[in-house]
Every structure is written in C-alpha cells, then in structure tokens.
Amino acid sequence: MAAVDLSTHPGHLARRLQQAHSLLWGAMVSEETTSPQFAVLNALEEKPGMDQRTLSEHVHLDRSTIADLVARLAGRELLERVRDPEDGRRNVLKLTEDGRRLHRKLVTRTARMNRVFLAPLDGEEQETLLRLIARVASAAEELRG
Amino acid sequence: MAAVDLSTHPGHLARRLQQAHSLLWGAMVSEETTSPQFAVLNALEEKPGMDQRTLSEHVHLDRSTIADLVARLAGRELLERVRDPEDGRRNVLKLTEDGRRLHRKLVTRTARMNRVFLAPLDGEEQETLLRLIARVASAAEELRG
C-alpha cells in the first residue's frame, strides 16, 4: 500500500495551522497568556459570573481542561473563582481588574496578529476560510454533542 | 473594551477544528494510534530509513515531540529505531511488518473518516478549504523556518 498525501488530510492540516498560529501568537501577542486562555478571558468579559461548565461550552474546551486553565489564571490573579453560595457545586468566575486590563491589551494585539496570519489570503478568501472551518467544526462537534 | 467574536479568530477555529477531528478520529479510525502517529507511519512507509530530524520536517512536528512519539511506536514494535553505524548521532527508522500492516489498515479508515468529516461541504468547498489552510499554514511556517 502506497503512502498517502497528507496535504489532503484535514486533520493534518488543522494541526499544522494550529501549530503555526501558536508560534506566531507567542511572537506577536503574548508569551505568558495562550490563545485558549485569551478565549476564557474574552468569554468572562462578555458574561461575568459563568460557572466552569458553561464556560467550557462557550469556548469549546473540556471541563477538565477548563479546570486547569482557570486554576492557572486564578493563580495569576486574572480572575476570581468563588463557590456559589446558592449552589455549592458551582464555581462562579469573574475577571479581576488585572484580568480586564490584560484582556483589553490582548484584543488589540490579536487583531494585529490575525491580520498578519491571514495576510497570504485576500479579503474574500479570508472570509471563506473562516466560514468553511466554522461549518466543518460545528458539524463535527454536533456529532457528539 | 467589549468582548470579541471568537468565530472570526483563525486560531480559535483551528483549535476547534483539530479537536473535532481528533474526536472523530478516535471513533472512526483508531483509539490506540493517533493522527500524528499515522503521519509518522505514513512518512516512513514513503521513505524508510529517515532519521528523526528529517522525519520531523516531513510531518511538521518538533524534534522533541518526534522523539517521544517514535519511542511510543517503537515500544509497540511498529517501527525499528537503530543507531546509524555511519553516523553515530542519527537514529535510523524503519517500519516493522506490524507497522506496515497497521499503516495499510489506517489508510483505508482515514479515507472513510475524511469523507465524513468534510461531508458538510460540497466537493469544490472541500478543495478550497484544504488549499486555503495549506497556504496559511505554509506561509506561517516560513516565518520562522
């Protein structure tokens, strides 16, 4: 059986894309705060008071992964994690002032970085790429809700 | 500063795409052998006798990552890793008979899986998606050779 051309394999390409992105992120956005961490800050800026379960759905990350990630952000005092007095199972999450400040800074930088990252494509191609990825990802996420 | 729409962030989408892919991979291809491991098997089927450095360039994985990954595959006796007698720095890598057999099996299954994964898109959109991802990833990889 002959070997296969990996450039026709979406999974391989997705990994390369993600990898290339995270390198550029480290160079242009932040070395301390990763892209998934930014997603969490962003979600909490939008809807303060979420619990970890809800947060994990918003950013499409596993509950376990969220727990680690939130613990690191809490350790850096970018967010507060307190037990919900109304429901002792939940952790209620809110950005601190530091967290909001960092989020503001990263919003600007990610915008700049995204322009560089997508620069090889023209405007229409950029929209097409984002739309097609979103469709495939959403459909696959549906398969195991 | 208002929160941002993550569906316009290629990094976030890339992570979701990769994540959705690896879930489907586990269900449709293999639970034991991951997609990067398949990429390694495939590269060694194509060019037996590569060293780890060359292999890492072929599959776009870090040298450290390759070392771990190859060690696991060697532990499962899917490949042989022997010190090059001509150059004592290199590990020469070759698939075993088991490795070739597994590769054959996975080629069939990945083809099936890729059809399911890309099913939300029509044929032209599928080609477009793969081409655009490849362009962005290649360009970003160039930025730091």
Next chain:
DNA sequence: TCACATTGCTCAGTATGCTGAGTATTTCTG
C-alpha cells in the same frame, strides 16, 4: 422523606507539542 439520578467539580493518567539545556558525535577550520 429518602433513595437515586443528575450536575459540577476535582484528580489521576496519558498524549501531543513546545522551549531550553545538556550530551554525544561528526565536521569544519586554523
């Protein structure tokens, strides 16, 4: 009300993937 299910979180274990430091081997240079 009390047993049972559900829900939210934590913890252990594993794989991927990086950086940076260190080791061994080979190659290049003076």
Next chain:
DNA sequence: CAGAAATACTCAGCATACTGAGCAATGTGA
C-alpha cells in the same frame, strides 16, 4: 591534528486536551 562549530538526539519542565473515576451538592420521584 586539535579546538570550535554544527548536528542529532535526549531530558526536564510546562501548557493544552482528553478519558474515566470519584466526590460533593442538588434535584427528583416514589
């Protein structure tokens, strides 16, 4: 030919990301 540079690999440390097991709190039905 000896010292320096380059190369290939290994190892430690960290973040992301999963599964599965377990625990605590809440909700539900008989």
